[in-house]
Amino acid sequence: MITLEQTIAAILPCDPGAAAEARAHQDRLTKPRGALGALEEVAVRLAGAAAVSPPPIPAPAALAIFAADHGVHAQGVSPWPQEVTQQMVGNFLAGGAVANAFAAQVGATVRVVDVGVAADLPPAPGLTVSKVAYGTADLSRGPAMTVEQAVAALEAGIAVARELVEQGARCLVTGDMGIANTTASAALVSAFTGRDAAEVTGRGTGVDDETLARKVEVVRRALRVNGLDGGAGAVPALETLAAVGGLEHAAIAGFVLGGASLRVPVILDGVIAGSAALAAAALAPAAVDHCVAGHRSAEPGHALALAHLGLRPLVELELRLGEGTGGLLAHPLVCAAARVMHEVATFDSAGVSEKEA
Numbered sequence: 001m002i003t004l005e006q007t008i009a010a011i012l013p014c015d016p017g018a019a020a021e022a023r024a025h026q027d028r029l030t031k032p033r034g035a036l037g038a039l040e041e042v043a044v045r046l047a048g049a050a051a052v053s054p055p056p057i058p059a060p061a062a063l064a065i066f067a068a069d070h071g072v073h074a075q076g077v078s079p080w081p082q083e084v085t086q087q088m089v090g091n092f093l094a095g096g097a098v099a100n101a102f103a104a105q106v107g108a109t110v111r112v113v114d115v116g117v118a119a120d121l122p123p124a125p126g127l128t129v130s131k132v133a134y135g136t137a138d139l140s141r142g143p144a145m146t147v148e149q150a151v152a153a154l155e156a157g158i159a160v161a162r163e164l165v166e167q168g169a170r171c172l173v174t175g176d177m178g179i180a181n182t183t184a185s186a187a188l189v190s191a192f193t194g195r196d197a198a199e200v201t202g203r204g205t206g207v208d209d210e211t212l213a214r215k216v217e218v219v220r221r222a223l224r225v226n227g228l229d230g231g232a233g234a235v236p237a238l239e240t241l242a243a244v245g246g247l248e249h250a251a252i253a254g255f256v257l258g259g260a261s262l263r264v265p266v267i268l269d270g271v272i273a274g275s276a277a278l279a280a281a282a283l284a285p286a287a288v289d290h291c292v293a294g295h296r297s298a299e300p301g302h303a304l305a306l307a308h309l310g311l312r313p314l315v316e317l318e319l320r321l322g323e324g325t326g327g328l329l330a331h332p333l334v335c336a337a338a339r340v341m342h343e344v345a346t347f348d349s350a351g352v353s354e355k356e357a
């Protein structure tokens, strides 16, 4: 097995030469300079990350949905019963969730990974069981995980990334399922960015005002109880992740690191992925060079996480579902950005006149 430490050591930052070559090539293509807007930056980013221009077309894509439960559910932060996590795992495996429909639309495979569901799941094709615990402890009363559990979940995510790439995936898409995980996400965003609980906490599955107020207090208490209210970066990344993250957050962070170590682009989904990516970036800053922000979800903490990471979301549809849905929708855009670099003619090759002044 490849360890967390080995994975981090293998992550290389963007290759500036390949990025510069990609940028210069963009400017020779038969279109006005900058006409493809944010997609031009995606192409340059892919080239830098892959250390080659033009960059490989990042297809096919593989979605991994990391599922886990949360002790903080006991604080009444989600209107949904905890069993929905395991029931939705069944739904993903039966092909009945939104993530399945979107994956089919973009030609992505779907892998479901149990890293911490609070029940034993029957074996099924498409399900990987890497259970670290039957859910986390309540993050508002102490650490959600031990550091050992966080490392085990990170390494489960790394292993899934490596396996999917070995099976032919050339793009990884993050997915999550875990009732109450927007609370853990908000706590991670607050801890890693130093933003106040009220700024980063959102309505998740759609909680009412009273529950939202309770959720903000739970996040604030979680930071205080775990000694994370001393400003961003005061506590090491692994301890921070263990204290207020979920098992799926740790696994997604590992999945990001695993993809980055193999120079395979990772499309991030919503706030769960964004908060997990903050942990990955704190462990290995160069990992961000291999990430694309698929979309911006309606959760307020998501935009703040992406700003902290310096990532621009491709799709903004006010999605607030998770599962990997927003990441999947961005996959054709990321492929289109790369395809332009292979297939579009240059002014020279097509005999098109260039701008006069």
Ligand SMILES: Cc1cc2ncn([C@H]3O[C@H](COP(=O)(O)O)[C@@H](O)[C@H]3O)c2cc1C
Residues within 6 Å of the ligand: 077, 078, 079, 080, 084, 088, 176, 177, 178, 179, 180, 181, 182, 183, 203, 204, 205, 206, 321, 322, 323
């Ligand atoms: C039926 C259903 C399907 C979902 N698919 C993703 N989520 C999303 O909602 C949950 C987080 O929201 P909160 O923190 O408010 O509990 C996560 O499971 C996330 O994946 C779902 C939620 C439900 C209810």
Ligand SMILES: O=C(O)c1cccnc1
Residues within 6 Å of the ligand: 182, 203, 204, 205, 269, 270, 271, 272, 297, 298, 299, 302, 319, 320, 321, 322, 323
């Ligand atoms: O941002 C997300 O991905 C999200 C938002 C609400 C609920 N579940 C996920």
